[in-house]
Amino acid sequence: MAVSAESLRGARARVLVVDDDAVLREALCGLLSERGFDVVGEAANGAEGVAMAKERTPDVVLMDFRMPGMDGLQAVVFTAYDDQTLNLEATRAEVYCLLVKGCRPELVLDIVQRAADRRRELESR
Numbered sequence: 001m002a003v004s005a006e007s008l009r010g011a012r013a014r015v016l017v018v019d020d021d022a023v024l025r026e027a028l029c030g031l032l033s034e035r036g037f038d039v040v041g042e043a044a045n046g047a048e049g050v051a052m053a054k055e056r057t058p059d060v061v062l063m064d065f066r067m068p069g070m071d072g073l074q075a076v077v078f079t080a081y082d083d084q085t086l087n088l089e090a091t092r093a094e095v096y097c098l099l100v101k102g103c104r105p106e107l108v109l110d111i112v113q114r115a116a117d118r119r120r121e122l123e124s125r
Contacts, residue, residue: 018049
């Protein structure tokens with residue numbers, strides 16, 4: 001499946017990347033930018049990510065689930081942990097999708113696009 005960063009309204013999906021692993025954060029930003037997503041910022045911890053999300057109003061927040069300063073935030077979550085407790089926590093936080101670090105890049109791109117499209121669909125109602 002080819003992933004384009006075009007949403008239902010034709011605008012590029014705006015994405016904020018939040019992860020305390022600088023190498024992974026940079027790789028995700030690069031991948032998203034190469035595929036046409038508008039990376040509106042990157043943050044190294046949860047508190048910084050929440051502040052940046054409020055300021056820059058991204059369509060999607062791709063955020064590590066467990067990191068310093070993390071608070072419940074409606075986001076697509078990217079995490080290294082894969083267990084039932086996280087799935088329950090994600091559901092309570094109204095997370096669109098829980099991804100596990102190491103999944104295929106095409107899956108990340110597809111989920112980010114779907115989340116952006118879903119958000120815009122809900123806003124248009």
